[in-house]
Structure formats: C-alpha cells, structure tokens
Amino acid sequence: MAEREAEHSDDAAVINRAGVAALLQALVDSGHHLVGPTVRDGAIIYTDITGLTDLPQGWTDRQAGGSYRLERRGDAALFGYAATPQSWKRFLHLPTVRLWRAERTDDGFAISEAPEPARKIALIAARACDLQAIAIQDRVLQGGRYPDPGYAARRRDIFVVAVNCGSAGGTCFCVSMQTGPRVRSGFDLALTELIDGDRHEFLVEVGSPGGAALLAQLPRRRAGGDDVAAAAAVVARTAAAMGRAMPRPADVPALLRRNLEHPRWEAVADRCLSCANCTMVCPTCFCTSVEDTISLDGRTAERVQRWDSCFTMDFSHVHGGSVRASPRSRYRQWMTHKLSTWWEQFGTSGCVGCGRCITWCPVGIDITEEVAAIAASDGAGGARGTP
Amino acid sequence: MAARADGASAPFLPRIARVRSRRRETHDTWSLALDAAGMAGEPGQFNMLYAFGIGEIPVSVSSDAAATGPLVHTIRAVGAVSEALAALRPGAALGLRGPFGTTWPLAEAAGGDLVIVAGGLGLAPLRGAIRRALAERGRYGRIAVLYGTRSPADILYRSEVERWRRLDVEVAVTVDHADQRWHGNVGVVTKLIGRAGFAAAHATAFVCGPEIMMRFTASALEAAGIAPARIHLSLERNMKCAVGQCGRCQFGGSLICRDGAVMRYDRVRPLLTIREL
Known part of the structure; x- marks a missing residue:
C-alpha cells in the first residue's frame, strides 16, 4: 500500500451504490476477507462482512461521554456513523495470539513456532483516525529493532478502503490532533459519500497502484470539479461540526511532563473505575501480557500473548508488589503515555482523537477535559522534587 | 529462517539452554552456569529465562562475556518461575531469549576510578562488570565495591567478594542487621561512600539495588562529587x-528493556522522586 499523499487527483472517479457493491465483490474475488462495519447488538462494529447488504445503511450513532446509542438517519447513507466501539486493532494486533508451543523430549523440551496463517483482509470504511492509529501501531510493533513477525504478516497484505467522515461523532477531536477527518495516507482507495436529495454517490480517490487497478474494474464515471468540491465540502462540514478539541496538542507532552504531581490526578482517580475500557477501545494501546500454560499430562506447554491494560494491578507487579498501586498512578500512566511519553518512546503521539476512550468510559472521563484542567492550573502540585 | 544471534x-521464540552447574549462594538464591551456545550477554544486559510450562522472567547476566566460561545467572527464588528456575539441576533444559538491554559503560569508565555500589541482589547484575574490570585492571584507577545487604547470611558470592579484596579492590560490606559473628559495618550502603577512596572528578559509578537505595546512593555519589552523567x-x-x-x-519516556536497564542518572533523576511512576 502506497504511503503517498492523496490529492483530489485526475484519477478520482465517482461510483454509486452498485459501484460500492462491485468494489466489495471485486475484493472478495481477489481473495480478500472483507472486514467492515455492520449493525450488531445495538452498535456498529467492525467484523467479517460479505457485501453491501451488511453495511449499516441508514444508521448513525449518538455518542457522548459514557454513552453510545444507535439512531436511524433520515437517509440511506452507508457510512453515516462515527467511531465504532472497537477499532481495527482487533484484526491486526490480535486480542489473543499463540506465540509458540513447547513439547517435552527425552532430554528436555523443544519449542516451535505455531503461527496461525495470516488472512488477506480488506478493511472497509477505515477512517482517517483509524489509519493514523494503524500507522502508530506500525511504529510500535514493527518499526523497532524487533518487529513482531505475526503483526507484520497480518499487516502486510491488507487492502484499505478508507472513508472520509461525513459527520463528526459526539466525542471526536481528530481536527485538533491533526489526524482527520480527511484521510491523507495509508489507504488504497478513499471514498467520500455524497448525499444530496436523490443523489447518492461516492467520490473515489486512489491511494495506491493496487487501488487504481481495482477502481479500473468498477462501473464509474470520471470525477468532475463539482464532485471534488462536494467531497471537500463534506469534510469541511465534518471538521467544523467537531465539538471537542485537545487543547494546544503540541504543548501537551511538556505540560504533562512537568505536572506529574498535579492534584488533578487525584480528582480524576476519584471518578476512574480502573476498568480498562479506555485501553481496550483505544486503537493505539498495544500493551500485552503473556500466559504460559501446560497440558495436564505435563507433555506440552504454550505461550499466549493477550491484550493487557496499564489499569490492572498485575501490569506493574514486581517483587514486593505493584509499582502503580493507586488508581491515580494508573490513570496518570495511561494518559501521560498516550499524550506525552509516547513521543519519547516512538516519535509520535499515541492519541488520534477518535474519542473512543470518552464514549466507552463508564463514568465519561474526557481526556481533553483532563488535559484542559491541568493546563488551567499548570504547575499546581509543585515542580518535581529532587532527592 | 536464519535467526540473528539476538533472535531479531x-x-x-526462546532457544534451549542447559544447566551446566548450579551453586547455592544464600538460603534462597542460586547461580546457574549455562551451556548456551552463542548466547551470552554483556555485563548489564539481561536474558529472558523460561521454565517449561511455568513461565518466563528477566534475569540479568552475572558473568563476563569477554572471559572464557559459561553464562551465569543468579536467581532469587521468590515466585513460581524463579523457584522453578532455581531448582533446575545440571543437564536440565530451560528456554532463553536475549541478550537484551544496555550495558555497564566500562569503556567510558576507563582511565578513572570506578565506584560500584550494590544493594542486596543488585550485586548480581554488577558481578560481570566487576569481573571485567578486574580482568583489565590496568585500565582503571582505584576500584571500590560498596555492598549493602540485609544480613551477613545474605551476602552473595561470598568467597568471590573476599577474593576481590586481594585483587587491589577496595571492598566494603555493610548489613542492615548484624548477627553475633558480624564485626563489620552496620547500616545503609550510602554510609560507605564517604569512606571510600576515589577521585570523584574522574570517577564513574555503577549502582544497582532497590530503587529507593539507588535514589539515595546516586544522590550521595553526586554530593561526593561524581558528575550525574557518570553515575549509572x-x-x-x-x-x-x-x-x-x-x-x-x-x-x-523510557522502555527499560530497550533504553535500559542501565541508564544514566542525569536522565532519570527527575523521575526517581515521582511516586508510583
């Protein structure tokens, strides 16, 4: 997949609903498993889909701190919703993955990799924040000295059909994080849904040679200047409607570094349940644990890697107890990692502004509000001590 | 697939190593000498050791890769995995990944005095560095090993520590709790710093022990004149x-497996005083 910036280029085209159906079918025909949005259990989730009829046509979501509700739209939009509860992380950085198996031998034991074959998947309707999240996980999981071979294998062959957001979700703040709502890179094709009266079309932009080849197979027409302008207006409207913003994101890493003893951490800990929801729904949170198990006959053993959360006590356990025993220290770890120390570790922010941590927090803690509170009394709690 | 020596x-995926010999250091601590072809580790680095079916833990390297002789890991049996590893007998197999992490900057320390301060099991990650320094004794000025431990019975590498004394090393040991036969120092290890003979302006310090011990030790070393950038x-x-x-x-902002475990005091000092970081 090419990393070049997409412009509203000459190769942009316009397709209709039938074109979207043909796009999905063409991906299936070329051996891809479709993973995309569908309505299930009162939410729009990313899961395996078979085609156009699985898409959440006419549905949207209403999101707020600690609240998510599906609602009917007044139109037949296919992509008229915001961030899903779970991100694409579930398909690339798997919730559980067996790393290896070991078997007893006469003189000890032998260990063998037991990789599950990577599926060739197509991500349908990935948003700008989603793609930025994947780019961030790429840095963490395959950008260092020891790339995760399983992640790299799953990641390598994905085909990305991106969607420019047609409306702002209730908890989004991608504009302030400069990650959306328009997709910039990391996709093969990008759609912008154009709905106006009886019109229901999609501007398609090309992000890779593979995307161009696929587009060439679809029933389409060449995009005109008015199509391109209409798509730009959709994105601009979404950006303008965004209700939340991270205050001065460029200053946040230093702000948090110098406020590790700020009283706000106590205040947020009074509300935080340490439930780990924010880390599970976050599209960039990558932390894992491993579990070693052994068969009842003692002959075989295996190691499984699982998503873990910095909100658990076990996460920071060393001989003698947990380093981060208080909810205050665990929330501080999560937020300072996401917004500040991630820069030092991986050269990027760990936040994409998708708002999932706000929506799925049972008590509606808002990361932008917590940053604003610390910024408003910068330095409260004193400078960091000396020995 | 050809694996790089460090398994990149x-x-x-652990590789199989075998216990060559096993030695009891204290009532709860054992040293395992391993046959681990091609797998070693520099002083300061660590390996991930796996006990079949039980689990895996990081254990620092206690040997000197530059010397002939096996890879040595010293393990205190305090949990399920460390108990299983410490119980392994000669010939037994274990899994090993590594080596990982940063090293004690011995080359940087050459030409000046070397001050090594250990607390408890913290002597284990320093043992390889001490052995290396002794093997190339002429490269350093004075070498001081200051070692604090809970009780006389908890002294690690007891005979080796005695041998260091005879090899032109200033060795001082202190215990938190003396017994009737102990006639040495009693108290925290920082009390030994003032009495150690080193020229602070050109000294380098390596410190390992409980975090609170390292914080006060580093502070005392700085007060004694060693530049924070030369305290590790x-x-x-x-x-x-x-x-x-x-x-x-x-x-x-650091990942200890990648940016440590050996880190410069001037870079981590502000974080050492943050509770529950």
Whole structure:
C-alpha cells in the first residue's frame, strides 16, 4: 500500500451504490476477507462482512461521554456513523495470539513456532483516525529493532478502503490532533459519500497502484470539479461540526511532563473505575501480557500473548508488589503515555482523537477535559522534587 | 529462517539452554552456569529465562562475556518461575531469549576510578562488570565495591567478594542487621561512600539495588562529587516481551528493556522522586 499523499487527483472517479457493491465483490474475488462495519447488538462494529447488504445503511450513532446509542438517519447513507466501539486493532494486533508451543523430549523440551496463517483482509470504511492509529501501531510493533513477525504478516497484505467522515461523532477531536477527518495516507482507495436529495454517490480517490487497478474494474464515471468540491465540502462540514478539541496538542507532552504531581490526578482517580475500557477501545494501546500454560499430562506447554491494560494491578507487579498501586498512578500512566511519553518512546503521539476512550468510559472521563484542567492550573502540585 | 544471534527475526521464540552447574549462594538464591551456545550477554544486559510450562522472567547476566566460561545467572527464588528456575539441576533444559538491554559503560569508565555500589541482589547484575574490570585492571584507577545487604547470611558470592579484596579492590560490606559473628559495618550502603577512596572528578559509578537505595546512593555519589552523567543505575519494572512491545517496563519516556536497564542518572533523576511512576 502506497504511503503517498492523496490529492483530489485526475484519477478520482465517482461510483454509486452498485459501484460500492462491485468494489466489495471485486475484493472478495481477489481473495480478500472483507472486514467492515455492520449493525450488531445495538452498535456498529467492525467484523467479517460479505457485501453491501451488511453495511449499516441508514444508521448513525449518538455518542457522548459514557454513552453510545444507535439512531436511524433520515437517509440511506452507508457510512453515516462515527467511531465504532472497537477499532481495527482487533484484526491486526490480535486480542489473543499463540506465540509458540513447547513439547517435552527425552532430554528436555523443544519449542516451535505455531503461527496461525495470516488472512488477506480488506478493511472497509477505515477512517482517517483509524489509519493514523494503524500507522502508530506500525511504529510500535514493527518499526523497532524487533518487529513482531505475526503483526507484520497480518499487516502486510491488507487492502484499505478508507472513508472520509461525513459527520463528526459526539466525542471526536481528530481536527485538533491533526489526524482527520480527511484521510491523507495509508489507504488504497478513499471514498467520500455524497448525499444530496436523490443523489447518492461516492467520490473515489486512489491511494495506491493496487487501488487504481481495482477502481479500473468498477462501473464509474470520471470525477468532475463539482464532485471534488462536494467531497471537500463534506469534510469541511465534518471538521467544523467537531465539538471537542485537545487543547494546544503540541504543548501537551511538556505540560504533562512537568505536572506529574498535579492534584488533578487525584480528582480524576476519584471518578476512574480502573476498568480498562479506555485501553481496550483505544486503537493505539498495544500493551500485552503473556500466559504460559501446560497440558495436564505435563507433555506440552504454550505461550499466549493477550491484550493487557496499564489499569490492572498485575501490569506493574514486581517483587514486593505493584509499582502503580493507586488508581491515580494508573490513570496518570495511561494518559501521560498516550499524550506525552509516547513521543519519547516512538516519535509520535499515541492519541488520534477518535474519542473512543470518552464514549466507552463508564463514568465519561474526557481526556481533553483532563488535559484542559491541568493546563488551567499548570504547575499546581509543585515542580518535581529532587532527592 | 536464519535467526540473528539476538533472535531479531523471531523475537518471541526462546532457544534451549542447559544447566551446566548450579551453586547455592544464600538460603534462597542460586547461580546457574549455562551451556548456551552463542548466547551470552554483556555485563548489564539481561536474558529472558523460561521454565517449561511455568513461565518466563528477566534475569540479568552475572558473568563476563569477554572471559572464557559459561553464562551465569543468579536467581532469587521468590515466585513460581524463579523457584522453578532455581531448582533446575545440571543437564536440565530451560528456554532463553536475549541478550537484551544496555550495558555497564566500562569503556567510558576507563582511565578513572570506578565506584560500584550494590544493594542486596543488585550485586548480581554488577558481578560481570566487576569481573571485567578486574580482568583489565590496568585500565582503571582505584576500584571500590560498596555492598549493602540485609544480613551477613545474605551476602552473595561470598568467597568471590573476599577474593576481590586481594585483587587491589577496595571492598566494603555493610548489613542492615548484624548477627553475633558480624564485626563489620552496620547500616545503609550510602554510609560507605564517604569512606571510600576515589577521585570523584574522574570517577564513574555503577549502582544497582532497590530503587529507593539507588535514589539515595546516586544522590550521595553526586554530593561526593561524581558528575550525574557518570553515575549509572540499573532500573527494574515488570517485563514480559523484552523487545519494546508489551509496554510493561515503561519508566516515563523510557522502555527499560530497550533504553535500559542501565541508564544514566542525569536522565532519570527527575523521575526517581515521582511516586508510583
């Protein structure tokens, strides 16, 4: 997949609903498993889909701190919703993955990799924040000295059909994080849904040679200047409607570094349940644990890697107890990692502004509000001590 | 697939090592000498050791890779995995990944005095560095080993520590709790710093022990005149992957498996005073 910036280029085209159906079918025909949005259990989730009829046509979501509700739209939009509860992380950085198996031998034991074959998947309707999240996980999981071979294998062959957001979700703040709502890179094709009266079309932009080849197979027409302008207006409207913003994101890493003893951490800990929801729904949170198990006959053993959360006590356990025993220290770890120390570790922010941590927090803690509170009394709690 | 010596192509896959010999150091601590072809580790680095079916833990290297002789790991049996590892008998197999992490900067220390301060099991990660320094004794000025431990019975590498005394090393040991036969120092290890003979302006310090001990030791070393950039600490956090991906060993902006465990005091000092970081 090419990393070049997409412009509203000459190769942009316009397709209709039938074109979207043909796009999905063409991906299936070329051996891809479709993973995309569908309505299930009162939410729009990313899961395996078979085609156009699985898409959440006419549905949207209403999101707020600690609240998510599906609602009917007044139109037949296919992509008229915001961030899903779970991100694409579930398909690339798997919730559980067996790393290896070991078997007893006469003189000890032998260990063998037991990789599950990577599926060739197509991500349908990935948003700008989603793609930025994947780019961030790429840095963490395959950008260092020891790339995760399983992640790299799953990641390598994905085909990305991106969607420019047609409306702002209730908890989004991608504009302030400069990650959306328009997709910039990391996709093969990008759609912008154009709905106006009886019109229901999609501007398609090309992000890779593979995307161009696929587009060439679809029933389409060449995009005109008015199509391109209409798509730009959709994105601009979404950006303008965004209700939340991270205050001065460029200053946040230093702000948090110098406020590790700020009283706000106590205040947020009074509300935080340490439930780990924010880390599970976050599209960039990558932390894992491993579990070693052994068969009842003692002959075989295996190691499984699982998503873990910095909100658990076990996460920071060393001989003698947990380093981060208080909810205050665990929330501080999560937020300072996401917004500040991630820069030092991986050269990027760990936040994409998708708002999932706000929506799925049972008590509606808002990361932008917590940053604003610390910024408003910068330095409260004193400078960091000396020995 | 040809694996690099450090397993970069299959970072999660342990290789098999075998116990060559096993030696009891204290009532709960054993040293394992391993046959681990091609797998070693520099002083300051660590390996991930796996006990079949039980689990895996990081254990620092206690040998000197530059010397002939096996890879040595010293293990205190305090949990399920460390108990299983410490109980392994000669010939037994274990899994090993590594080596990982940064090293004690011995080359940087050459030409000046070397001050080594250990607390408890913290002597284990320093043993390889001490052995290396003794093997190339002429490269350093004075060498001081200051070692604090709980009680006389908890002294690690007891005969070796005595041998160091005879090899032109200033060795001072202090215990928290003396017994009737102890006639040495009693008290915290920082009390030994003032009495140690070193020229601070050109001295380098290596410190390993409990975090609170390192914080006060580093502060005392700085007060004694050693520049913070020449004081090196070996930090500890929970660790699962050792390759910068499990997120558990974060210490502020550092990943201890990748940026440590040996880290410069001037870089971590502000974080050492933050509770529950």
